[in-house]
Amino acid sequence: MGTAFAEIDGYVSETVYPSSYHDTLNPAWTDECLLREGVKPPRLAPGAESHPFTLLDLGCGDGLGMLLLAATHPDSHFIGVDVMPEHIDAARQSAERLGLTNATFHAIDFGQALERDDLGADYIIVQGVLSWVGATAREQLMALIGKSLRPGGVASIGYNAQPGWLGMLSFQRLLRQIALTGQGATYERFEFALEEIRRMLPLGLRSIGPEQLAMIDSHRALLPAKYFAHEYLHESWEPQWSPTVIGQAARHGLSFVRSARPERLREDFILRRAQREELAQVADPVLHELLVDHFTACSFRTDIYMKGDPVRLDEAASEAGRLARPWMRRPGREDQPFELATPAGTIRFDNPAARLVWDAMAQGPVTPGEVVAASEEFDAVDILNVLDALAMRHAVPVEPACPRRDAARIDALLDGAGGEGRLINAWMTAWGPLRQG
Numbered sequence: 001m002g003t004a005f006a007e008i009d010g011y012v013s014e015t016v017y018p019s020s021y022h023d024t025l026n027p028a029w030t031d032e033c034l035l036r037e038g039v040k041p042p043r044l045a046p047g048a049e050s051h052p053f054t055l056l057d058l059g060c061g062d063g064l065g066m067l068l069l070a071a072t073h074p075d076s077h078f079i080g081v082d083v084m085p086e087h088i089d090a091a092r093q094s095a096e097r098l099g100l101t102n103a104t105f106h107a108i109d110f111g112q113a114l115e116r117d118d119l120g121a122d123y124i125i126v127q128g129v130l131s132w133v134g135a136t137a138r139e140q141l142m143a144l145i146g147k148s149l150r151p152g153g154v155a156s157i158g159y160n161a162q163p164g165w166l167g168m169l170s171f172q173r174l175l176r177q178i179a180l181t182g183q184g185a186t187y188e189r190f191e192f193a194l195e196e197i198r199r200m201l202p203l204g205l206r207s208i209g210p211e212q213l214a215m216i217d218s219h220r221a222l223l224p225a226k227y228f229a230h231e232y233l234h235e236s237w238e239p240q241w242s243p244t245v246i247g248q249a250a251r252h253g254l255s256f257v258r259s260a261r262p263e264r265l266r267e268d269f270i271l272r273r274a275q276r277e278e279l280a281q282v283a284d285p286v287l288h289e290l291l292v293d294h295f296t297a298c299s300f301r302t303d304i305y306m307k308g309d310p311v312r313l314d315e316a317a318s319e320a321g322r323l324a325r326p327w328m329r330r331p332g333r334e335d336q337p338f339e340l341a342t343p344a345g346t347i348r349f350d351n352p353a354a355r356l357v358w359d360a361m362a363q364g365p366v367t368p369g370e371v372v373a374a375s376e377e378f379d380a381v382d383i384l385n386v387l388d389a390l391a392m393r394h395a396v397p398v399e400p401a402c403p404r405r406d407a408a409r410i411d412a413l414l415d416g417a418g419g420e421g422r423l424i425n426a427w428m429t430a431w432g433p434l435r436q437g
């Protein structure tokens with residue numbers, strides 16, 4: 001019998017989770033996804049500019065990612081909930097250091113949060129929680145989203161998904177069990193277990209192969225050591241099937257709107273013709289999602305859910321909303337801007353419209369509407385089409401520039417003192433946060 005980890009309802013809670021920013025949860029991206037579906041984003045007043053909103057981050061970790069959004073929207077309110085007091089202490093310290101007063105944090109679990117009436121929100125974000133907590137916490141989390149989301153509000157839920165983790169199931173079970181017999185901090189026990197599996201592999205661990213070790217090794221080159229205890233040591237580690245999540249959400253009054261993964265914007269980019277023809281025969285939207293998960297060996301999903309009936313926008317209003325949103329090049333992605341590797345093969349889109357958009361972004365963010373206005377050759381459809389491709393890797397929608405964001409000062413504070421390196425995988429800019437890597 002090994003020594004138990006410190007756990008909260010199956011969630012390993014001994015070390016703090018590394019600070020993370022996720023651009024698929026940024027309201028700028030969520031709004032873009034909604035407008036594509038002809039659905040009104042929560043903060044868009046009909047016929048007017050967008051208005052202040054409340055964003056709730058459930059399982060917010062150390063809150064730094066949410067705080068970058070709070071810095072981006074000084075007139076909106078941000079609430080972080082996390083069960084680990086260490087995370088919430090760090091979040092409050094970061095808010096103070098960054099000089100932000102529009103964020104509040106609660107060190108409570110989802111069950112306790114369900115008893116409160118002050119967590120109403122227009123946007124809810126939940127990243128990396130659903131597949132790492134036990135069944136009770138999962139049910140509480142979904143009930144909490146259903147209760148807290150205001151009518152017309154949206155929740156973006158990111159989770160490890162099947163079938164992409166099938167090969168890792170037996171690996172994770174063995175890794176966790178060996179780690180329980182190890183000594184030291186959880187991340188040291190993770191390293192110990194990993195080396196033990198590496199040592200035993202030649203003996204014939206029949207359901208584990210070198211590909212699983214190779215995958216972890218490639219992630220170790222990119223992610224901090226403490227991340228791995230959170231990823232692999234939970235008792236409740238259970239990557240989710242999309243129909244299960246969509247069904248559970250529906251029982252709490254939440255309708256699935258669409259995937260918010262950039263690679264799922266356009267199925268013609270990621271699926272072969274025969275796969276798309278097969279999908280065209282499928283009327284059931286949940287089966288459709290699951291089939292795409294299978295066609296792409298999906299391992300991570302970000303789903304957008306809406307409370308109540310979506311407020312529909314007509315085509316002209318949706319397009320106008322999309323044309324007005326600035327887009328920015330992603331730093332470090334200047335190589336091969338017109339080429340994408342997808343499960344369907346390599347897509348090349350080196351054409352005059354793509355070059356026009358890419359060059360227009362060279363000096364900073366630009367709206368598709370501005371590109372259309374400056375072009376005699378291309379219309380809105382051409383330019384938005386280019387952005388579909390650039391969104392997969394090379395560019396992101398951002399907010400209009402705002403001098404009140406104090407971005408340079410906040411960005412400087414994200415450089416860790418004493419050579420610690422960057423505190424988070426993001427830069428802060430006058431247009432909001434930008435993810436690194």
Ligand SMILES: C[S@@+](CC[C@H](N)C(=O)[O-])C[C@H]1O[C@@H](n2cnc3c(N)ncnc32)[C@H](O)[C@@H]1O
Nearest residue numbers: 011020059060061082083084109110127128137
């Ligand atoms: C993998 S971390 C993700 C953190 C953050 N969302 C991110 O992606 O950077 C999962 C978070 O969920 C929190 N958590 C786990 N179980 C919880 C519960 N029952 N109630 C509230 N928070 C919980 C953990 O403390 C942890 O901060």
